[in-house]
Amino acid sequence: MITSNLLEAVQVAQVANDKFFDEQLDQSETKARIIQKYFYTWAKVVGPTAKARDGKIAYIDLFAGPGRYKDGAASTPLLVLEHAINDTTLCGMLVTLFNDADANHSSTLQTEIDKLPGIEKLKFRPQVNCNEVGKDAEKFFNETRLIPSFTFFDPFGYKGLSLKIVNGVIKDWGCDCVFFFNYGRINAGISNPKVEDHMDALFGEQRALSLRETLKGKSPDDRETLILEELSQAIKEMGGTFVLPFRFKRGKRTSHSIVFVSKHFRGYEIMKDIMARESSTEDQGVASFAYSPADASTPLLFSLTQPFDKLLTDLPTVYSGETLTMRQIYEDHSVDTPYLARNYKQALRELEVKGKITADPPKSKRPGNSFADHVKVTFK
Known part of the structure; x- marks a missing residue:
């Protein structure tokens, strides 16, 4: 069960770039829609069984941000809570945990949550914490039995993201997660000895070592394919049966991805349908599983693979x-x-x-x- 003890045990990674929250870009909006759509559908699927058990499901966001962009647009934590307030079933079941390493972000998020109309309807008061990710988080999630939970990791870079945390948040029944995979930074960091520990935590020490050798001399496209493939295989080896990435592109290059992980085909099927609908293009009726303004405006350049x-x-x-x-x-x-x-x-x-x-x-x-x-x- 998720309780206040979780707030003492979890340390969360530093989200350093305040400019990220200046304005909600179209890519951020697409990412938010994917997360929200899955959470709402996931809650309906696991809700009946969870209600018969201990009557709780959870939404966990360990890099939650301040709640709103500076242009006033609500970010995912507030949108999830607003949906729960207007859903009589979720009102009585939803446990929420929001964390951010930036004290200004966590304080502002708490203020924004408190201002939400009807927030008092929720049976379980949202929990907001301010810490950094570290070994304590890995230990907690791997040693604690979680209620059915959907967890979202959205670090600015890669600090705090590890295979052990991913495995910990999906290990129990009804638990799925999505994490932000900053391909641009990880592509640059995989061969950088200064961040070797972070890369080892993300891929596993032996896999990271092998990947550094394999990537030597590879083209940008081949590097992207190899890095995502190795990440997927590492997650599967730790118990994430189904891994589904969705890429965000700037021009022809991938800047980052969000990666969905589940142990059950039903969750995979639901997310696959959502991501397909959010894709900017499709070829012969097959979705690209990518969002790119360039692809959307020039669909003939999308794919020649048939x-x-x-x-x-x-x-x-x-x-x-x-x-x-x-x-x-x-x-x-x-x-x-x-x-x-x-x-x-x-x-x-x-x-x-x-x-x-x-x-x-x-x-x-x-x-x-x-x-x-x-x-x-x-x-x-």
Whole structure:
């Protein structure tokens, strides 16, 4: 259970750049929408079971900021609380913990929370703390059983972000997290001996050592792919079964990402759909899982990979001679790909027309040639 003891145990990383909160940029707005949409859906999914247990779910933000940008726009902590105030179920269940290492930020956030209309409706008063992340946080989250929690890490750089903390906040039932991955700074820091300890904490000592060697002489695009791949594999080895990054780009280069981690396919499926809808472009109906103003204004430059054509080719090869339901194909094949359920249904409809699969029931007996989850597919 999350109690006031958590406030004494958790130390949180310094968020040093006040200019970050001067104005809410479109990328920040996109990031906030992704977090909020997932939290609201996650709460509805885990809520009934949590209510039958000890009646609590939690939202944890360890780098919460001051609550508002200087232009007056509310940041995620206030938006989450406003939603809870207007939701009768969340009012009685939601435990919130907000931390920031900057004393001005935490003090301002507390003031903004206190000013929210209806804040007194919440059964559990929001907790605001001011500390830095360190070994105490890793120890607490790894040794304490958490109530179902959605945790958000948004450090300015990489200090305070570690594999152990990620593992600690997702280890218990109903616990998922999203963290901010500052690719630009980490790309520069991975080979910098002055921040070696931080990189080791993020990737694991052996993996970081190997990555430094692998990255030598690689192109910028290859570096990005390798760094995100190694990060994902490190998280999976520690228990994060499903890892889903969403990239934010400036021009052709990725500046940062947010990375979702869950142990359950249902959470992965929900977040995948949300991130796909927030993508700035799609190709052949397959989302980019990236936000870039340049991509949005010049969609022809987005992709030449023809990802849907690849799906049409892969499915008959991977499942040759097998019979599975649409849902089984989707859950088995979609992990670590950009494809959504709707992409699989469209692909299977096209493969059926081409005679590469048979479906039970066949299209003549399916309303509007729909492809429901239970439809059985036999690959020839």
